[in-house]
Amino acid sequence: MLWTSLSLLSCNGDDDELFSDFTQCNIPVLADGTTAWKIADKNGCSPMNEVPLVANTLRNEYALNTANDKAYLMLLSRGLRRVGVDGINDAELPVLLKPLLSGIYEQNSGSGSVGGLSMQHRANDLVIDGKLVFVADGSNGLTVYDLSKDPSIPLTDESYVIGNIGAGTQSQPPLGHATSLKLWNDATTGKKYAFVASGQAGIGVVDVTDATNMALVKVFEPIKIEEKEPGIFKYGKADGKSVDVLVVDKYAYFTYDSFGIVAYRIEDLIKPLPEGMNPTEIWSPGKIGARPISIARFNLQDSMLGGNDELADSSGGAQGMFAHKVGGKHLFYVTHDATGVAKIDWTNVANPILVQHVDTADAAADVEVMNGRAYVAGADALVLMK
Secondary structure (H helix, E strand, O other): OOOOOEEOOOOOOOHHHHOOOOOOOOOOEEEOOOEEEOOEOOOOOOEOOOOOEEEEOOOOOEEEEEEOOEEEEEEOOOEEEEEEOOOOOOOOOOEEOOOOHHHEEOOEEOOEEOOOOOOOOOOOEEEEEOOEEEEEOEOOOEEEEEOOOOOOOOOOOOOOEEEEEOOOOOOOOOOOOEOEEEEEEOOOOOOEEEEEEOEOOOEEEEEOOOOOOOEEEEEEOOEEEEEEEOOEEEEEEOOOOEEEEEEEOOEEEEEEOOOEEEEEEHHHHOOOOOOOOOOOOOOOOEOOOOOOOOOEEEOOOOHHHOOOHHHOOOOOOOOOEEEEEEOOEEEEEEEOEOOOEEEEEOOOOOOOEEEEEEOOOOOEEEEEEEOOEEEEEEOOOEEEEO
16 A cells, blocks of 8 residues: 555644644544544544544545545546545444545546546645635646536536646646645735646646636746856756645745755745746746745755755655644644654744654655644554654
8 A cells, every 4th residue: 555645634623723624523534545543532632642443445546635524535547536524433443435426526437528638647636625626636737626516417518627727738748747736815916826746847836716717827946056166056957856835824835855845935936927938938957047036945864954964865855744833833744755754943934944853664755743643644554653
């Protein structure tokens, strides 16, 4: 089994503090869409050190997000599945979770292609916004489904796929291989944006104000500065690919599997490009171009970038991350594959500080924190840390 994502249910209902979707303590944590574990008791939502398995699905290839007492499972080769979890309890363990036809959202069905998309790819992450769900859809880019529509009904002109941007090109999709996304509303202009971790393509910024007519703002790879000769610098691109994205206050943070974590001001990400500039061609090799300048970068293996030189030979790149505010501090928990989990004090956006690093016996892919416990999704297990 390959565990790739993790989602927790909030006991206290404080969504702003915990960046969580649930408000009921007796609903379990779901990891990778394959298993559900009870992490708190029903009396006072006290955290449990022994976490029993309470539900599972038949498949082992899901990523996960959760909202409104439903588990939204991103089947890596078949699209979106919506599974009710309200029947999970302690009476009979584990409960088998099965999607109904009315909860299966795909881009292809028995009655034809949906939303003009001719192929189905890997659904990796999602954000629910009212009746709409925005999905990081692999090489199809960003796909939007209408959750108010029943996908089991034969296709009509009112398809449940209402928008897509990034599909239709085979060799170089404009949003690369989308693996994660976050939405952000601009209170000044009323516009809505999606920030997309776009794999090899880097970072994608999309205007999603009208989900039926989304527009690329810019797609770029972070700037990598190298001093080739004393005083002579080359401006290249970040190593590896982007994996995850978080939005905290006025900043967006992106993890890279070989470059660490890069932080940007949102105002720089959404700044319009010069008129006539192609949003996928905003820089050329060796040049900065119209790429936004990051406000900070963290690399676990480099003390000059907030990390620890003792980990310089470790190979684990930044993967999934979680952030919350405690005592006025912004704390980030970031998985680093085979190198474990890092806890970072990122209160000063320009100066991330490594607080703690913990190795894990398994490769760490994603992390969530609740009630003084860190829950880490590994390749073969759910790891609990205090």
